[in-house]
Amino acid sequence: MKELYIKDLPFVTPIKGYMELFGWVKSKRRLKNKIFFDLVDSTGEVQIVVPKGVSNYDELSGILPETAVKVKGEKIRRKNKIEILASDVKILANSSLTISPLPRSEFNVFDSKYSNQVLTNRHLYLRNEKISAIIKFKSKFIFEMHRYFQENGFVFLEAPVLTKLLLYDDSSAFKLKWSDKEDVWLSQCCTFQLESAICSHEKVYNITPSFRAEKSRSNRHLREYTHLKVELAWVDLKDLIKFAEDSIYTFSKNTIINSKKELEILGIDFNPDIFKPPYERTTYDDAVDFLHSKGKEFKWGKSLSTSDEMMLTEEFGDKLLWVEGIPCSAEGFPFKRNRDNLKLTRTCDLISSNGFGELLGTAEKITDEKELLIRMKEKGKTTKEQLKRYQWYVDLRKFGLPPHGGIGMGVERVIRFILKVPHVRDVMSFPRLYGRNPNP
C-alpha cells in the first residue's frame, strides 16, 4: 500500500535517505547520461532523475507517458526544488497511450474542438488536471452538503430511483419493465417520498441521481444528474427562501475555502460572498414587464430562457436573483397556488448571473386534497392508471400532512456556476447526454 504522496515530499525525512514513490510518468526527457521523468500522482508532480547506472536504464528510456512506476530514490534539492534521484525504477503497468492530446498535457480541455475526443475517451481524460480538480471540488461539495444538513438536524432519506410517481410528463421520463406485467420509471424528483417522510422526521434531505429523458441539447441539461432535494415541515415560502440562502451559502463557502488548490488549477478566483444572503428579488410578473420594456418578446406563463435570465441579472448587477411567483403553467403540480392569484404558485427560483441560469427552486407544497387534484388535472395526470399511481400521495393530505415545502437544486449547475465551466457535462465523471452513446 502506498504510504508517501508527492505533496508530502517536503515534509518527510526518509529512512536511511531513501524513499518509495508510486505514480505515473507524465513526460520524459533524455539528457546526456540521464533520464528525467515528471512523475505525477493524485497530489502533485515531482521530477525523477534516473542516472545511467540504474539496472533497467534502457527499458526506462523507451517508456511512454502514463506508464505506472514504483520509484526508489533519494530526495535531493536542485535550484530550490525537490527532486528524486532514483536508484531503482520498477514498471508496474506499461502504457502504449498515443491519444492526442495526451490527458495530462497542456491544452484547454473545455475547448469545444476537443469535446468529442474528451467525451468519447472520458475514462482517459479523467486524468486531466482540470477535470481532476473539478471532480475533487465536487467530492468536497457533496460532502459539505451532507455535513450542513446533518449538523442542522436533517435526516438523509434515501428515496428510490425506481418509482411510479413522476413530477413531469410520463413521456419525459425513462420507462422500463419492472415485471412482465408492470412498468416503472426512473425518478425525476424524490419530492413525493420526502413529503411523506416529514410526518416522521420533519426535516429531510436527499442527494441522489435524477433522470430526464428529454431531447435537450442545452449546456445545462443532463439526462442523469445529481439532485439535492430538501423538504421541511411547518414552513412557508418566506422561511424557505431564508433557509435556502443560508444553506447554499454555507456549503458553497465551506467547499470554496477547502478547495484552494483545485481553484488554482482551474484559474478560478470565486468570492464566496457572492452567496452571502440576502439576495436580490423580483417577481415573475415584474420580470416579464421588464423584458417587455426592453423590447423582448416573451409570452407570460412560460419559463425564463437563458437569454431572458441574462437580461434580468444584468439589470440587478449580476447578483443572485430570486424570481418569485412562477405561473402554474411553468411549474410542477405539487406546488401550492397563490391564494390571491390562482395562476401563480408559491414558488421562488434562484437565478445566477452571466447565463449560468437557475441554480435552485423552492416551493410550498399543496396540503389540500382538492387543490392537488385540480393541479394534477391541469398537468395531465388524468388517466385511471395514473390516478391509481398517485393515490397514496393524494391520500397523504387526509392524514395530517402539515404546511411544508422544499428546495430542489441541480448540484452540477451550482458547481458549474462556481467553477465557470462551459457545460454541466464538464462537472460529471461520465456525463449522460442526449444524442450521445452512454458509453463510457
Add this chain to the structure above:
Amino acid sequence: MKELYIKDLPFVTPIKGYMELFGWVKSKRRLKNKIFFDLVDSTGEVQIVVPKGVSNYDELSGILPETAVKVKGEKIRRKNKIEILASDVKILANSSLTISPLPRSEFNVFDSKYSNQVLTNRHLYLRNEKISAIIKFKSKFIFEMHRYFQENGFVFLEAPVLTKLLLYDDSSAFKLKWSDKEDVWLSQCCTFQLESAICSHEKVYNITPSFRAEKSRSNRHLREYTHLKVELAWVDLKDLIKFAEDSIYTFSKNTIINSKKELEILGIDFNPDIFKPPYERTTYDDAVDFLHSKGKEFKWGKSLSTSDEMMLTEEFGDKLLWVEGIPCSAEGFPFKRNRDNLKLTRTCDLISSNGFGELLGTAEKITDEKELLIRMKEKGKTTKEQLKRYQWYVDLRKFGLPPHGGIGMGVERVIRFILKVPHVRDVMSFPRLYGRNPNP
C-alpha cells in the same frame, strides 16, 4: 418555521411563560373537563393538557390520531414529568386515519403478519417509531461513511446509474431504451468507472443505488439498494483486508456511538467491538471441507448459502469471518485470479454471524488485458456487441493501470446486521422487492 422541538423542552425558559409547539397527535384521552393529547414530533413525545376553557374545545375533543397541530401553552411539571398546559390549539392538518394498526401505536412492525400492510402503506408506516429510528440510524451511517472516506484522502466519484457495463449477466439487469436505436442498463456496480478514476485520484469511493433485476425473494436481496464501492491503486489483497476492517470498524462504531436513542428505541445493545479488527479467517476450500465434514452437501465452486454461512460462523464463535479465495465460477469477471490456482480469485468475503450473511467483499482487480479477456469469455461476455461495450474497460489495461483493488458493501446488509431486523427491506424507506408493485 418551527423553533422548539420536544426534546428541548426541559432546557428552555419560555418567554412570558408560554411556548409554541408543532407536532402530531399520537393519542387522545378525555377526563372530566380536560382533553389529554400525546403530542409527538421527530424528537420526542409530551403530554398536552387542554382545559375546557380553550375556545375550540369541542372541535379538539373529536380529532383523530395524526392530526397536525400548533399548541401554545405553558410548561408545567406533574409527577416529575414535563407537560404543556395549552391555552390555544390550532389544527393545521386534519387526519381521518383509521388504518390498523396505527403507525405510531405499540405493535411489532417487523412481525411478518403485518408485512403486507406495512409495505403497502409505507408512506404512513414511516411514522412508526422503530422505522423512524432505523432511517435515522441509516442517515447517520451514510454520513459516517462519507466522513471516513473524505478524512482519509478519498475522492467521491459519482458514477452513472445508466451504463452499458454490467458486472453480471445482461439478463439480471434492468434494461431500458436510451434512444430509438440504443439500449442502456441500470448499474449493477460502478467498479468500471471507479477503476478508470484511480489513475487520476488513486483512492475513490461512491455510495449510490445499484440495481438487480433478479427474481430473488431472500431476506437479504433488494432490487434497488445502497452500494458502497471503494477502489484503491497500488494495493493487494492483504492491504484491502486491512483497509476494509479499519473502515467498517470506524464508520460503524462512530454511528453506533452517535445513535444511543435510536438503538434504545429498537432495543438493540450492539457492541461496536464486534467490528474491531482483526477478524477470523478461513479459505473457501477449508470452508467447503468443513461443511463436508459436517455432512452438508455442497458443490465446490458455488457461493455459500445462508445455512452454510451459519454453520461456518458458529464454528468461529459467531465472530466476523473472512472467507478467502472464492472460485472464479462464483465471482465477477474483473476479479484477479490466483496465480497458484487459476480456479480461485484474489478475493475475500466478510461473513457476519447468525445468518445475516455477507457484509462486504474485497478483490484485487485484473490488470492484464489477456487475463481479462479470458475471464470475460468464461462469464459469457462474448457477443460482438458486448465486446464493443467493454472495449474501453479492456483498453484501460494498455494505459498504465496499476495494481489495484476494491471493496463492495451492501449498506442495507450491514445496517440490518447491526440493528438485527428480519429483512433488508426494513432498512429501506421505500423498498423495491421482486414480486411487489414498486409503489409507493
